[in-house]
Amino acid sequence: MQFVASEHPHRRLNPLNGQWVLVCPHRTQRPWSGQQEKAQKNELPEFDPTNPLCPGVTRPNGIQTPEYESTYVFENDFPALVEVVPVPPNNDDPLFQIAPARGNCRVMCFHPKSNLTLPTMSAAEIVVVIDEWISQFNELSAKYAWVQIFENKGAAMGCSNPHPHCQIWSCSFLPTEPQLKQERLRAYYATNERPMLADYVERELQRQERIVIENRDWLVVVPFWATWPFETMLISRNNNKRINDLTAEQRYNLALTIKELTTKYDNLFQCSFPYSMGWHGAPTGPEHAHASSAHWTLHAIYYPPLLRSASVRKFMVGFELLAMAQRDLTPEQAAQRLREVDGKCHYLEK
């Protein structure tokens, strides 16, 4: 029997973290009688006087959100990380290793209107979001080793507030995922004298199997090693290292790319598509200011949980938690569906 990737279980290596993913393409046929996601209400009001992220509303801590007109950034009232914190005592027991963690956590509203999302905002409005990401990054990267810009969208992704927003958590240290990436990208560069993701972009363009969106500045692919069903990577084609080295044109094209990708996501299952997404680029802060970033390529990653419809998600549970990541359709199948679905006209506008 000949091996056929779309039929036969196999493993694929994620070269960015060294972990294997189990691909089980024949498994999408099984019936589902487990938990269903609730449909997200599309009927949000433009303004909700009880939502602290809306302009003019008072937050639980008494501070009033200003009457902002584009983006608005504030310190999280319940930050996971804080700037001033005592350092844990040293100890050399390898089983009880503890280390300091300093940082800060910000919330960034994308738009004053509660009932918009990135796919239903205009490209010009998304450019404003990108510009705000960059200005935040400029400020925070001076001080912190890692600035994680991320968006949790939808209740299925633990988002506790439907107003369009993202978060920015800054860390005095390199977290696990970026640390693994840093090591792997560096090792690849040492051997190949090329950034890994620049080579990857080139080969994906040759193979044309996993591409979702392709334009002059950006490539969106379902990576060969994707774990979530419709996971994508949005990769710079210009050897950008960090989000703050984008030109005005690259930023404008990024806005178009984000709008197109998230429109495709929404159209796929005709719902406001939940996901977590975030940006990865070269580490920052005083510690990394003089280190080479030649091995890095700026990219965003989208992790959407839905598998088969607006209400059936993929659960990363038992086997996935205890053994390894496992996916039910191939990255090529996911890419084809995302490529074919309309990315220009949002289903709510049809």
Added chain:
Amino acid sequence: MQFVASEHPHRRLNPLNGQWVLVCPHRTQRPWSGQQEKAQKNELPEFDPTNPLCPGVTRPNGIQTPEYESTYVFENDFPALVEVVPVPPNNDDPLFQIAPARGNCRVMCFHPKSNLTLPTMSAAEIVVVIDEWISQFNELSAKYAWVQIFENKGAAMGCSNPHPHCQIWSCSFLPTEPQLKQERLRAYYATNERPMLADYVERELQRQERIVIENRDWLVVVPFWATWPFETMLISRNNNKRINDLTAEQRYNLALTIKELTTKYDNLFQCSFPYSMGWHGAPTGPEHAHASSAHWTLHAIYYPPLLRSASVRKFMVGFELLAMAQRDLTPEQAAQRLREVDGKCHYLEK
């Protein structure tokens, strides 16, 4: 300011996989207006003629489930892994690494009655479950490098069938988590000439800070590096390497320990507590038959998602997916709550 672990954000190292966990104890205070879990119905019937896991019911593929009286094991109708599958072609591109995956997937019913769970089964009935785990393990470990016994319990953990059951997925390879553990345990043994988890048990017994249940054969702790809010490890105190080297007495004590731990879980938020759990021990199969297992200690891991109540769970999303694991209460706080909650009398029996 003096560092206080229950107040100040810090990181802790998981020595079993080398990854750090961010601990943010001050964060449990934040209000929650996100997704709520639906309460699991307690009112399941003992027998459901539409549930293929019930005795006598016909499965979608036409096979009838026998009138079993204790446990019942069958091959999953939609297996992620299959025994005979073509091998993917070799290629040496580091960005497109693909590897074979052979195995099988079984479903194991714990009991004929649909409305029971481990905490509401008797110790004698749980012994039967353990004995079946062992007989499955004996058969499958002869052939496969890794036999993953795991239970997904509750809709929140992707469980698609409420009948009490677990799954057994066997792999021709070592999956990511066991592979990392294998390397770390081996390195620790090389340096310390002791199994890491034997040392860990000893030190937890000295410190008495994270213990939930302690008896002659088993220790249950919220590990120092726990990522899920009420995560626990159930560790052998007898230098057991694999589940099939337990004595009859150790098995009986294991049944009591499982019943006590899962009763505590259910009593914590007065609900059928969802979790994923599974067993880890020394690798198996022809490949590992002659390798030393001296560095291994048999243990089970419980990953329950609930954070603050039966309806508010912890989401591992944005920051967790993109940067690192993050938890909101300390392992010591979780251990104290689990230690103090009743483990003898189940809330449904009160």
